[in-house]
Amino acid sequence: MGEAFSPTAADGDLARARDGDEAAFTRLVRPLRPELHAHCYRMLGSVHDADDALQDALLRAWRGLARFEGRSSLRTWLYAVTTHACLDLAESRGRRMLPMDLGPSSERAVVDGQGPLGDVAWLGPYPDAGPTDGPAGRYERREAVELAFVAALQHLPGNQRAALLLFEVLGFSAAEIAAMMKTSSASVNSALARARRILAEKAPSLDRQRAPRTIGDPRVREIAVGFASALERGDADALIALLTDDVTWSMPPLPHWYRGIAAVADFAVQVPLTRCPSWRYVLTGANGQPAVAFYVGEGAALPHAAWSITVLTLRDERICEIASFLGAEHFAGFGLPAVLPAVRTTGDGGR
Incomplete structure (x- = not known):
């Protein structure tokens, strides 16, 4: 995988950063921050943990920059530092889970x-790549964070998680x-x-085909709008x-989840069609997949509070x-407000 910055400019900033120029270090790592952050999320399953791990990793890199001898690329060295920061955090916080990991599905609404x-420790959603990423970058991130x-x-x-990601997703060699x-x-x-065997057991039907799935694809958007507007x-x-027919619906941090059309229906x-007075929504994208930010309110014309991604x-x-994923804490990472204001007319769904 190619470097994300100009080697000439990077060499100059590297020399200055080694001399203690913090601004040069910031310029040096800025182009790599999005992919390093995505790596942290894949390792840790949480945007908040990814934020913490990346901050720790960059602090370690800044303090240890004098020890970078240039035997590998700076990008490779930063991935090594970041991976170790993720492993340390994962050891202290444990793995992230979904309701399916806790027990069987419920046959009727709870x-x-x-x-x-x-x-x-619940798995969380990951905001899709921003508009500044090129098409290849968007595709790569989409596939890797499903x-x-x-x-x-x-x-x-x-x-095993680190080895699999570094090899399969990021393209590093076994020797690297x-x-x-x-x-x-x-x-x-x-x-x-070992990682491949476990992954095959835990996700035997994991679809890795390059099919359109993002909210920018017209048919995908139509399905997402249909789902959101029906609600x-x-x-x-x-x-x-x-x-x-075999659909599942889960709602972390609630432990109950549903499998099959009868249970989900x-x-x-x-619950959502009966007990929640009014819904509004904003289309978004998460984990390289279509997503809907739902807001709930006491009436169609009243303010609606963030409910779920x-x-x-x-x-x-x-x-x-x-x-x-229930909770207003997820919305800031998607650039979405915690409250949609009151409106005089209804039916626009916040779109």
Whole structure:
């Protein structure tokens, strides 16, 4: 994978940074921050943990820059520093989970059951790449942060997770990874083999085809709008018509989740379509997939508060997985407000 910055400019900033020029160091690492942050998210399954890990990694890099001898590229060295920062954080905070990791699905809607579980480290959504990324960068990030892929990664021990990501996603060789991880190429290859077996068990149907899935694709946008507007209108039939027979719906931090059209339909009718007075929405993108930011209010013309970032997984132009990440804390990372103001007319859904 090519360097993300001009070698000549980078060499000059590297020399200045080694002399203690913090502004030069900032310029040096700025082009690499988005991909390093995405790597942290894949390793840790949380935007907030990714923020912490990257901040720690860049501090380590700044303090240890004098030890960078140039035997590898600066990018490779920064990935090594960042990966170790992620491994340290993962060890202290544990792996991120989805409701599916806690127990079997519920056959009927749980209306007055157990509330949010605050003692579980939940997987979180990841905002899509911004408009400044080129087409190749958007595709690469989309494939590498898909929700099912990141969820499956959380089942791997840290060293296997790191080896798999560095090799399969980032294209480093086994020898380069061995140098990064301070181990042997044989150990890296063994970790890769074990990681691939576990990943195949945890996500046997993981779709890696290059099919259109982003909110910018017209058909995908049409499906996302159909789902969101059906919820907004309270149209159960229209919503259910968009789902596959084996659809799942989960809502971390709630432990309950649903599998199959009957269970999901029962939940949809009993809870969001009945117990929530008014919905508005904003289309967005998360984990390289279509997503909807939902807001709930007491009436159509009243203010609506942030409720969930709902990530949709599609198969054959239907929705096969719905993951609603509840909580206003997710919205800032998507550049979305915590409240949609009151409106005089209805029906625009905040679009």
